[in-house]
Amino acid sequence: MPEGTLLAFDYGLRFTGIAIGELALRTARPLETIETKNYSECLNLANMIVREWDPVLLVVGLPLDKEGNEQPLTEACRQFARDLESLTSIKSVLIDERYTSLEADLRMKERGLKVKDRMLTQHAEAAAIILQSYMESDVHE
Numbered sequence: 001m002p003e004g005t006l007l008a009f010d011y012g013l014r015f016t017g018i019a020i021g022e023l024a025l026r027t028a029r030p031l032e033t034i035e036t037k038n039y040s041e042c043l044n045l046a047n048m049i050v051r052e053w054d055p056v057l058l059v060v061g062l063p064l065d066k067e068g069n070e071q072p073l074t075e076a077c078r079q080f081a082r083d084l085e086s087l088t089s090i091k092s093v094l095i096d097e098r099y100t101s102l103e104a105d106l107r108m109k110e111r112g113l114k115v116k117d118r119m120l121t122q123h124a125e126a127a128a129i130i131l132q133s134y135m136e137s138d139v140h141e
Contacts, residue, residue: 003023004023004056005020005021005055006020006028006134006135007021007055007059007131008021008061008127008128008130008134009046009058009059009060009080009081009127010123011042011060011061011073011077011080012123014036015033015034015035015036016033016042016045016046017032017033017122017125018032018033018046018127019031019124019127020055021132023056026135026136027132028129028131029128030127031049031124032049033120033121039080043083043084043087046080047088050090055090057090057091057092058085058088058092058093059093059094059095059130059131059134060080060081060093061094061126062074062078062095062096064096077094081093081094095133097130
């Protein structure tokens with residue numbers, strides 16, 4: 001795996017969280033959450049962010065149920081990863097994102113963030129957890 005910047009996406013129909021990390025340092029942090037009205041707008045904004053940060057790899061969270069089965073949003077996330085890869089010519093990988101939203105909310109509660117603030121940043125925090133999970137896995141080695 002080449003060293004460099006990685007971007008992760010916690011794709012959602014309205015909100016998509018984005019995180020940034022460095023594989024060499026194995027660190028990830030929330031970058032931003034984008035709110036969009038439709039898929040095309042989300043894909044275009046994601047593409048702009050990818051162009052700005054010039055990552056070597058894109059990581060997209062794959063929503064599965066607690067048993068590991070696909071759910072309604074799973075195929076939409078697969079399509080988002082495929083479309084983003086096609087648009088940017090940067091490889092994308094999918095990684096299980098089970099419980100990342102819950103973990104993100106708990107982390108923000110521990111930091112004392114109020115409910116309104118947690119709602120605005122939860123998706124980017126979840127993307128950071130997805131990215132950290134990817135970097136700590138054996139998938140990239």
